Amino acid sequence: MEEEYIRLIFGLKLKQIRSDKKLSLFGLAKLTGLSKSYLNEIEKGKKYPKTDKIITLSEKLEVPYDHLVSLKLDKNLAPIGEILQSKILKEIPLDLFGIKENNLIDIIANAPAKVNAFISTIIKISQNYNLTRESFFLAALRSYQEAHNNYFEDIEEKAIEFAKSYHLDLNKTLYSKDLEEILIEEYGYTIDNKELSKHENLSELRNIFIPAKKVLLVYNTVTEAQKTFIYAKEIAYNYLNITDRLYTFPWIKFDSFDQVLNNFIASYFAGAIVIPKNNIVKKLTSLFAQKEWKPIELHKIIKSYNCSDETFYQRLTNILPKHFNIKNLFFLRFTHKHNSPSFRLTKELHITQQQTPHGNRNNEHYCRRWVSLQTIKDLENDNRKKSSYGIQISSYENTKNQYLVLSAASEDPFKENISRSISIGLLLSPHLKNKIQFFDEEIFTTKTVGVTCETCSVKNCTERVAEPRTLNRVLRNEEIENTVASIINSYK
Template sequence: MCGDTEMTDHDGSYILSVISLARNLKRRRKEKAFTRYDISDRAGISPSFYSELETGRKSASGETLRRVTKALDMSMDELQSDRYDAALEALLDFQDPDIAIKEGIELLDKAPHLAKAIPRLLANVARVYDRGSKKEVIYPILLREFQKENWNHFPDIEDEVKHFLDEHPPRGTSPDAHDLQGILRYVYKYTIKTQHDFNESRYQHLPIIRSMWFRKGQHNYLLLNQHLLKSQKAFELAKEIAYNLPFLRTKETLAHRVPTSPRVGVRSYTQLLNEFKASYFAGALLMPKDALEADIATFFAQKTFQPERLWAILDTYNVTPEMLLHRLTEILPGKRFGIKKLHFLRFRYDRYMQREPREWQVFNLTKLLDLDSLRFPYVESSGEKYCRRYSSLQVLRDMANALENGSIRGEDLYRRPLVRMQRSRFANEAYRDNTYLCLTMAQPLTLQPDILVSVTIGFVIDEHFKRTVQFWDDTANIEPHGPHGPNAIELGHTCQRCPLSHDQCADRAAEAVIFREEERNKEMAQLMSATERELLG
């Protein structure tokens, strides 16, 4: 270590040495009953710098370490000894230096056995989920927990957007692709190619790239797919602007930057977190909080559900259905609406699969945000079938049929996506007390028109929601329709877990094998309990 520096990317052995050094500093200080202020004073360094040494956030020069070891009355060999090989290596096996260093030290202090076991457990969870590597499963889980902890509402990023709009006032309600492109070119000196050909026809087996960023020296380049809608180009440009603002433009961020959209080659949780912050900023920039809240308040004040008002909002901000509904998950938990019990789902469906029998059709859940403890599972790849009664899935099948028989054209769906509103209730006991109002919008993918996508935002219908959303009990425009009040459709999470019989559900795509096994286990537990009571009198 040639100087006192902040931590950046390093190989595994270096990370292990940093964690071990930090642990040994803290252990020795406690043995000597010194405070951090005592050591920093004796070593001639600041208390904050010593604190960052103990937490592994900074490394130090050899001279600084010699002063610290002298203050602690320990040798350099003692400082660099490693007593926690197995646990440290297990943490590093998680393959995210940020988590391994910042969280690992505290975990090792409190429970070394857990520090060894948890990463192995997470790796096994990834395999059970059958969704690829740990990075593809565990990092998104950590991100969703971060969103849930903050109710997916981040005032600091909202403030960044307000400050940016004050410095760069838009011509309309919000900046468009032309405005953002000009800012990147003339303020941040980017070279931008907005009509790039990524050779999709040649590389059909690869994910279709929406945008790509790279850096040569001090100059930034951004390539945008030529087939993107204007709204999608605006979103990619807004994300790129976020990476040039103080809250994201750091040396650490440049080292933890995902160069493509969609994300390819995610190496750490920090990368995923930075992408989330940049995407949050982009959505907030295209749909400024105050203006959108006013439009949504007007929408919620209607006594009947009116899809055309949603289309008007899409036109006002020139955004896609996914951008709009995801933005609602960010503003609705805030002070103005206070709607925190919500979830967001995105499903994909290959329209040509609709020719297959129901039991062979596959609906892939590709995005999930759960703020209402719904615990929606990622299961389709494991053989379980999502409930075909979800509005999310029904609208995809209906769209596939309409495209097949020619009653609707794909290009029309980009202007006016299909819209459904459904009241539903889960048939399993844990969720029977909750009735949900689910808004779904659907259209084909721009870059892959044969792939149909639905996005859904669902709300728990409680008393606060009823006071806020006036059309919650509309029976004419919200499914199920009927004259006898606001009923709800009975759902299951998956067919295999659903208690509804074949007579109760004609849409079943698989037998309820998991539900039956759980019921047998309950009956066995009851039998054992009754036998014990009988024997004990």
């Protein structure tokens, strides 16, 4: 058993005994002859006392020696022991949010019953909703991104520094051949475009990196844009000296949160060299200054980069908050199996606040009025289309918020009969309307939307695929509550 765990358990027990006896640290120091700072270090789990000191504590506190050194905790501290022994605190990326493990333990120890009840509740909720370790890590990463408005100046600067070092002109479109040469000549890579295609069960993977031989296996059906992004990520791992990393994309296994975080950092770096900051800011500034909305102009900007629609929309979530002060936005990615009644929200990001809509874990049906779903339906209804695009103003029936939402849908090249859409929604604030000169409510389709059919109060909705049972239950409970209150008031 880890020494750290033993120290923490002893410290928690000592603190609990001292608190039960209504002794301050100063009082315990006076009683035992041990220094206050030394006792504080013990309680925080930083030091474990020698045998003679434990005997002193045992005698002065009138507690059996065996009880002090036992790893068995009292009932109200038992959940803390389970948490420490499970090493869950090692899994949580506390440092990412400026929290130290000992501080968290100290908080728990100060109100063990309440905090343990809260932690137990969180664990039960996660079990009921089948939250996996992967979904937990992704939620932590998403919170980290949102806390920084999804903009990381240090990575942006590293991308610019890299381009200068290797004489890459960031005002010109970047192609895979530009990066392949760097991977081979500078970092000693061997790139194999044939091996993966020999394995039918690996058709959903785009690449595998074999570190021992520095071999990069790339599936032979990846597009030029995908290949460029893959190469850019590999350069990021090398240029940023990242060794704790994932070896496949999409990932199939990870060992720690650091690997998930480093995958994000490498992806961010890749996006920053494929769609350079200064270049995209200049083009968006020109687009927003136009007096009339012309979809073809946005399409030209996207096509000026060697990237997918998803990479471009994701890059907007970096650039808009920082350089245009457009911070109230959301990013969504949906997937849909052909002829399935369900749409899956597989990725989401909310800048500044928890924008509507957000992920639903109750197996409820997302609103079919969303342009995110409509672009998928448009794509699937027209077999000739390689991709479909849409834009609308979404007015949420349960809030006063309206969003200008842009969406693009395409077939998943690695999964048969799967469509996907990516969308970015911008809150319609006075600032946004002033920033985007072409904005005119008359030229965009406006739809009143809900979040899920089960919670939506929109009447006579032709797109509804489920009754508002969740909403009806809430309304029924409110009606009962009002009736009970009325009866009580009648007796006053």
